[in-house]
Amino acid sequence: MRRLVPTSLAGQAMALAVLVVAVLVIAAGVLATLDARADGQRAAREEVGAVAASIAAAPSTAQALSTSNPTSVLQPMTERIRAQTQVAFITIMNRDGIRFTHTNPALIGQRYLGTIDAPLRGETFTETYRGTLGPSIRTVVPIRDARGSIVGLVSVGITTDSLARSWESQIPLIAGLGAAALCCALGGLWLLRRRISRDTGGLAPQELRRMYEHHDAVLRSVREGLVVVEGGRPVLFNDEARRLLESDADDPPDFLTGADPIEDRLYVDGARVLVVNRMPVATRRDSAVVTIRDRTELSSTIGELDSMTRFAEALRSQAHESANRLHTIITLVEMGRADDAVALATDSLDLSQQLIDQLAESVAEPALVALLLGKVAQAGERGIELRLTEDSQLSDTATQLLSTPELITVIGNLVDNALDAADPEDPWVELTIIGDDGRLEVVVADSGAGMDPAMFARAQQRGYSTKSGGDEAGRGIGLALVARVVRRHAGAIVAESTYGSVVRVRIDAAGHVSTTSSGRSEK
Missing domain, CATH: 3.30.565.10 (Histidine kinase-like ATPase, C-terminal domain)
Structure with missing residues (x-):
């Protein structure tokens, strides 16, 4: 296990970033799947409600219920509508819940399985219920005659299995998008790891901290002034350098604004006489280390x-x-x-x-x-x-x-x-x-x-x-x-x-x- 855990700062940062990105991608995929499922259910409720309301509002539906054989008129009509709308069933029933139509003709004449109390009060009612075709989302709407009296009910439903097949068909697309996002993120993180590894020299966090502590202790203990120059400008002063120079960082002495070599050169800065050495850093352009000795006395x-x-x-x-x-x-x-x-x-x-x-x-x-x-x-x-x-x-x-x-x-x-x-x-x-x-x-x-x-x-x-x-x-x-x-x-x-x-x-x-x-x- 120790071999699997990266030791360098770049490796640890890469591992943590990969873990975070993977969690985010997986979470996004799950949320997208749940959202697709919720969208499917919401669309199903809207669809069955619209189909049920249109059938209940048709005058021919109420007229067929007043005949001696409503099934002969309503069954062909509902099957035609069901084929067009791809719903699971369309059931028209009387006020007692006795079916006049059904997807399975053998179930015609039997009692409807579901809630009809609210529709009998004139309300539109939607629920998820296990019926003869299995669990389904169904909407029941009252059918009124020309005088406004409730003469029957119409129930339209879609099985949850068909809904599941609908939103499950989107899972491969969601997974593909998630995999593409993960690959792009891994590519970016790999480039970031290379940059961090180059800047940190492949050192572990403990090594970097130890190096910083030693570096800080060395800077404070050195009795000579020490200045690090990057890009032709001073970027780091130790305490002795600040004491000797006592100058504004916005207006540094001329020997701190270049990277050319200087050897034991005398400078007068304010009330001090200084001996300056400047050694360029071979691997970094316009960079140098400047040492300053006090020769005032x-x-x-x-x-x-x-x-x-x-x-x-x-x-x-x-x-x-x-x-x-x-x-x-x-x-x-x-x-x-x-x-x-x-x-x-x-x-x-x-x-x-x-x-x-x-x-x-x-x-x-x-x-x-x-x-x-x-x-x-x-x-x-x-x-x-x-x-x-x-x-x-x-x-x-x-x-x-x-x-x-x-x-x-x-x-x-x-x-x-x-x-x-x-x-x-x-x-x-x-x-x-x-x-x-x-x-x-x-x-x-x-x-x-x-x-x-x-x-x-x-x-x-x-x-x-x-x-x-x-x-x-x-x-x-x-x-x-x-x-x-x-x-x-x-x-x-x-x-x-x-x-x-x-x-x-x-x-x-x-x-x-x-x-x-x-x-x-x-x-």
Whole structure:
């Protein structure tokens, strides 16, 4: 018996559907048969009633009953009518129920078997009764003379056997229609079973439920964001993906609207830096599985570490340069040229002190001063002039808008990008920093060509770089980190081409998010 019971979901659905369809077809056949039987009986009642009423209403019938031998007149007439109408019998009788006509002449003169009380009261009466010919449906109608008096009765009947043969002849047609309907239904169910079997992989309901439970548990336990893309649109998010994206399903990020492969690509979504991988599903068109990893804190740390590394390299360069100058001064002293040694030392000290004084006077944050000193030294090594404009003035209250690490991230990355983008034929970078507790504005200009608006917008959205390797080479995170900090504080970042390639960042105490672009290079 176990072998006869299907185990797959498709098989069980097919078996249940076949059972239901078979019951419905059989029930419909039975109902159709019963309806044919009822229709036959109703038609028989109407027919015998009509024949009886027409015979009773004929004047010749009442006249024949007043003669001395009614049978000689009525028997031939009733047999002729019976042959035409195919009824079982036509019996005409007097008020006492004595027959004058019958299908079997031997029964003429005997008493009628059936109910005649109601017809004697002037009523038309129909009943099913077992008579001399067997069970029959019969109608008895009173016969009236010209004065309206009841002079006799006429009974017309059809045997139930003949009715049964009539409606039973329809059973083969009903059975044929039922079989045809069942075959059509089985064909449709077989096609449905194939579709369900293909969609469910032929698995049993318990296996599907177990797979769903495990699938749901895996989705919830995976620490990476996981998104399933069907038809080029996302159809399934796990909890981590919803947390990382926090985006409207009607406006998903661009990496969720395709099925082309993506490998370890950086995207900036709101305040997050994400690493995205997208693997197409080979067996389904425009389908893919997307994994998302959060690199927000790591990217921020990398940006700050990169700034500190560059600062350390600048300090090492300065130390190396200072050592060279010191060796030169010592040599001049040993050569007896003390005046030249003093002049060289004083000139070096004056230049360094002048730069330090300018930065200390304009920038109140010591960490930022140290960063800028390192950037100046780094720019000098690369033959690039990095200058702080005279308009620069950053008070210590500016940290109420941006923290010191955030200031280092914004200014350090913008300066690095400008140094990389400066025109080698005329290398210069200009920095303006203006800020207090109500407003912070950072303007970085360089001699480079800049980026067009589309390229600038793209560089803010994900790890994009105009240099070889792009985000696959670990580049393209600088401007994305800057844009993330700006958006976090409801600020604005604008790129323009005026006296050079200019990037302007502005953050107000009660600002709003606004990002536009018109050209800028980014590392």
